[in-house]
Every structure is written in structure tokens, then in C-alpha cells.
Amino acid sequence: MANTTPDPWRVAMVVPLRGPAGLFAPSCEAVAALAVDEVNARGGILGREVVAEIVDGGDEPWRVAAEVRRRVDTGAVQAVSGWHISSVREALAPVLAGRVPYAYPSLYEGGELRPGVFCCGETPEVQIAPALRWLRDELGVRRWFVVGDDYVWPQVSARAVRGFAHELGLDVVGEAFVTLGAVDRDRLLDRVERAACDGVLMLLVGQDAVEVNREFARRGLDDRLVRFSPLMEENMLLASGPDATANLFVAASYFRSMATTGAMDLLGGYLDKHGPAAPALSSAAESCYEGLHTLAALATRAGTDRLAAWDAVVDGTAWEGPRGTVEFRGRRARQPVHLAVADGVDFDVLTALPSIVP
Template sequence: MGVVIPLRGSAGIFGPSCEAVTETALARINAEGGLLGRRVRPVVIDGGRPASEVAADVGALVGAGRIHAVTGWHISRVRQHLVPVVGGHVPYVYTSLYEGGESATGVFCSGETPPDQVAPAMRWMRDEQGARDLFVVGDDYVWPRSTARSCRGYAHDLGMRVVGEAFVELGTEDFDGVLERVRASGADTVLMLLVGQDAVAFNRAFAEADLQSRVRRLTPLMEENMLLGSGADSTEDLFVAAAYFRSLPTESALELSGAYAAMHGPEAPPLNNMAESCYEGLMALEALVRRAGTARPERLSRVADSVGYDGPRGPMRLRSGHIHQRVYMARADGLGFEILARL
């Protein structure tokens, strides 16, 4: 199993948790007989490198028959490079939230997409927090850019306004200029589309600029490692929309938390949304392979619309290569999240 997860760069903060939860998932799968009568072994590939390098390595592993499926959390730029070298050869379950639109044969997306995550979150912020004027701050690649375009349409439909946008290179640490633009725009809410360490740096700068007492933040990408890095004093009025939080009380979520703690102990990397997405990706692949009786991508695509399972996020159902799932709104509360509503 090729597991593409970031071990460096802005998203490297997620790597240890993703790797640890993958071990937990595969231990369960192997205890239940593996897949197609074979034990499953992870081959971890660093998805934090340039996308072309990641794709070259994965393509070589697929071509040599050393990996028989690909999954993992990584940014959309990496996914766009992987699909041409993987699609149609081995199944690929992409686990990250993303901008939507992927339709290649044998490629399945188990993460949240803007219509099911960002659009209802904006509506909730309008209705429950009085948000009206949004300023978008994102990293400069396909997911934030495409999501921002969608948000302009959502804002129009909701009677809201996008009053400004700023996109920064991955790895940005200096947000002074962006924050001046936020202040000058008169926005009451910042929509953050920043990855990992970039969001940590932004949260710290946001608090230091004394903006958090007057401007809310909404993001679809925030987890416990990022809260810890930001510090509790930098996350006032920070709202997060996601399909999984560690505090989610579903039966499967509690089972995962117990299995994760039993395997990795109290010093384990925090179990979080990005890591749990890797667990969901493996559950989705397991369900697909068991339903089809094969790992052939074209056969998996044919049976996909009849596949569903109960995961830590709740009932999951595949439709047109994407998993439809519940999404929740939460507020940062110290180093954790208080779930406020199901969207």
C-alpha cells in the first residue's frame, strides 16, 4: 500500500499523526484477514516534496509492482501529478478535503468538498454569528484558489460579500501585509484556506495584530497539532467546519481513539482530522475491494456506487467516486474543539 503523506514542508506537521493512524488501520485490516487473502504492508512516500518528484517515485513503485494501491493525505497539487501515473493502473483513494471535480477511473475521494463543507459553514456563520463581509486568505495553489472561486458564488447566494482576497506561497511566515489588507477591508470574517504551519503562523500574527477581538476566522482545515502550534491565546473566535473532530462521539470514532491509544500510547502524535482521513481512506479501499473481489481499478469504479460503510465520521456512502458524509461546525476551545452543530 503506497501511503503518500507529507513529512516536510507546510503540511509536514500532519505527517507523524497520519503515519501512526495508518498503522492502526492496517493492524485492524490484517487482523480481519487482510485484503484478497493477503496482508497489507504500508510503503510510506513523502508527499511534502515537489509534486513531480512524488509522482515519479510513485510511478516507479507502481511500474515495478511494489505497490498495489495508493492512498493518503496530501495537497491537491500532488494529487494532480499522481492521477496520470496511477489512474487506471492501481486504485487510488485520495483522503484530503479538496476543491472537487476529480473523475478519473479508479480514483476515489474520501475527503470533504466545498459544496458540503464550506457553503453550509458560510450559511451557519451568517445565521449564527452575523457574518456578512469575508476576506479570503489562502495558500497559492489549486485548492485555495478554486475554493475561493466557489465561495464568491456562495457569498452571492447568501447575501454576503467577499471584500478581499490574498494568496501566499506555501511556507509563508510573514503575514504583515496581508493583515493590513484585512484590517483596511472592513471584513468581519476571514476565511482561512491555509495549510498546516502556514495557518499556525497566520494565527499567531492575527492575534499579535489585535484582530481576533474584532474579526472572526472560519476555516475548513484546522486540527489539534495546528491549535497546539498556534497557542490557545491565538485562536479566539476561530471556527472550523470538518467531517471529523477528535471529540466526535460516534461509536466508530470512540473505537478508533481506543485502538490508536492502545497501539501508540499516551505520547502518540495527536489523533486529528488529517490523520483520521487516512483511516477513512483505508476503510473506503477495504470496502471497495471486498465488494468487488478484486483490486482492479475499472472493476472498483463499476461497483463503487453500491459501496458504503460506517466509519468514525458516521455513515459513509460512495457516489460518483466521492464519499458523501456529515460535516460539523466547531469552535476552537483551548487545544481542542467544541462541536456546535451538524451542518
């Protein structure tokens, strides 16, 4: 008797297995497995069982793109998602646009509108600008020094920050960009110490931020300077250590410590699947969860695997999850964003940030 079971619907989950963002990988892999279980429990995607395949997103971007392209060319994967940095997205999007759906769930600099590319992460105008306004109003932080890794997300975000500063009456008193994965933290913080700043805006990834956090505390800078980051998750706090996270503020759509129904459901499901010794559930990992559920939501609304149909229905596609309500409008995902302060190796969520930016 012929086998009538449809082939699996395979998703290449591109996550960094090396480099400064490699510390995200265990959490990303673990939460992707949970998301696959949930999607399959609801019938899969277009009636096909979902299978996630991990691709190393920590390699050179062109190599990552070549590997994913090979899998798409041979029909080995039907979609792409996962947490990875914007330079990898910039290499992947031209390869994938118009061919297979690509759900990019990481926070990013904004502006991605290519067909078949569905970005559901936070962008600077809803993540950084409202946080800067809150820190100005509540803590009096007006003079900022921007530090970042030297690639597209920090560079474009820093450009946006200059505009936000003008609108909010803030001063950007200095900027420094460092080689991804090779931070000279002494030289970097020498510049910060010499600057007349109240706060440091960190656009650093993974281990790069960890190293700066440790040196920041060693010099006692955390006693007089606020740090703010749109990319500082639970694994990075653990790696930094509880003595290196004072006066560190973070804006994101998800924190493990959030007490909302969706966030608690995710944490409960994660612990049920992997147990208490699982890698720390984090905002980077939750992005992978969002990516798979984005694909499922779009497939359900389109009712077909034709990518043109996905593009046609993206506006108005919405779902409820750990972040609350996520809805695409103008091809951009809208979602709540929260401000938290580090409390040792966890986050204390302070407030929801307004969705309208001045």
C-alpha cells in the same frame, strides 16, 4: 515445501514529511499503522496482508509522482492513499489513473472523476457553504476576506466561495493568496486590517495557518473578527497555542473530540496501540485511516483486484467509521460534516451541518 503465502498488498501512503504540512506526518503515520492492523485483523485485502509504505508527499509534486510511478512500474505497490495537498494529487492522478487504485481521502476542491481515483474527503459545497450560512445566521458574519495558499485547492475553493456568497447574500470584500510555505504574515494581515470585513476565511495549510493564527492574535484581531477554516486540525491548534485560537471556527467530518461511537472507537484503538504520548490524533490523520478503509471496502465489494471492477462498484459502496456513514454516490463520498469552534487547543463541536446546500 513451497511457500503458498500470497505476497503482501502494499499501499504507498503519501504524506508530507516536510514543508508547511509536515506537522501532520507523525499523526498520519501512527493512525495508518492502526488502520493496517484493523484491515489485517479482518483478513487483509483480497486475502493478502496489507503493508503501508510511507512516501514523502512534501516534496515537489512532480518528484512525488515520479517516485510513486517508479514503485507502481516495478510492482512494488498495489495501491496509493494518504493525506497530501491537491497539487500532489494533480500530479499523481494522471500517473495512477487506470493502473492501481488511488484512494484520496483529503478534503479537496472537488471535480476529480478519473478512473481508479476514489476521493472520500470533504468538498466546498458540503463543508464551506453550509458553514458560511450558519455563521451568517448565528453570528451575523456577512463580509468575508479570503486568504489562501497559492495552489489549486485554495484557488478553486475561493472561486466556489464567490458563488456561495451570491447565493447566501454575503460579500467577499477581498482575497489574498500567498506562496505555500513562505507566508508574509505581516503584509497579509495588513490587508485584512484595512478591509471592511467581519470574518476571514482561511484556506491555508499547516504551518502557514499557524503563523497567521499567531499574528492574528498578536494584533488583537481575534477580538473583532471571526476566523473560519475547512482545514484546521488538532496539531495546528497545538502549534498555534491556546491564546491564538479565539473565535476560530472549523468545518470537518471528523474531530478528535466528537462523542460518536465511531470516533470514540478510533480514539480508543489509537491510544491502545500508541499510548497517551502518541501524536495528537487529528482530522488529517483520520483521513489516512479513511483512505485505507476505503480501499478495503471497495476491494471487498469488487471481490477482485481488477480496477475496472472497482470503478463499476464504487457507487453504493459504504462503511461505518469515525465520520459516521460514508457512502459513494455519483463517485463522490457523502458523509456528515460538523461545525466546531476552537476551545484552546481542542475543538468544541457545535452542530452537524445540513447536507443540502442552498
